[in-house]
Amino acid sequence: MFAHLSLLDDGSLLAELRVNPVWVEQIRSKQLMDETLGTHFRQVESGETSDFGMNSKGVLCFRGTMCIPNDDDLRQSILREAHSGLYAMHPGGNKMYQNSRELYWWLGLKHEVVEFVNKCFVYQKVKAEH
Structure with a gap:
């Protein structure tokens, strides 16, 4: 984690945190x-x-x-974090794809995201309730 502090003209303090997975x-x-x-x-x-x-x-x-290499374990951990991480809230396929493609690229990303979301029990349950 990297923290950067800035003192603004009005006397307020701005803290910026950067986290590398x-x-x-x-x-x-x-x-x-x-x-x-x-x-x-x-x-x-x-x-x-x-x-x-x-x-x-x-x-x-x-x-x-x-560019994410063709490694199933690595890709699954990225998808798991993007979908089930503390701040992710189990997004649907489209939202998760839009978020993921801003950071990662691999051939078949969209297909893998949709497949991953469709297998998520929590997402399917919430979707069925609404």
């Missing part, structure tokens, strides 16, 4: 082992692409969003 390091290390992403790494190194690049943490990104 624990899987950012996992993403970076698993990207190096993913064959498909390896192609994109080489394109970035040679300057052949403008869609892919590296962020400040050394993570391969597609148009500014982190």
Whole structure:
């Protein structure tokens, strides 16, 4: 966690907290082992692409969003946090997809999000009640 404090002109104090999920390091290390992403790494190194690049943490990104390697455990933990985390409140498929695609990219993301939400018992129960 990173905290940044600012003192404003009116004397008030503004606190900004930044939290990096624990899987950012996992993403970076698993990207190096993913064959498909390896192609994109080489394109970035040679300057052949403008869609892919590296962020400040050394993570391969597609148009500014982190490329998630083809690793089911990693993807499931990301989806679980996005859907069932303390601040997520079990969003529906569309909302969860919109939120997820701002941070993460992988082929089939939308399909996996919808499939994940459809398997959630809590979401199905709440949906049925309303």
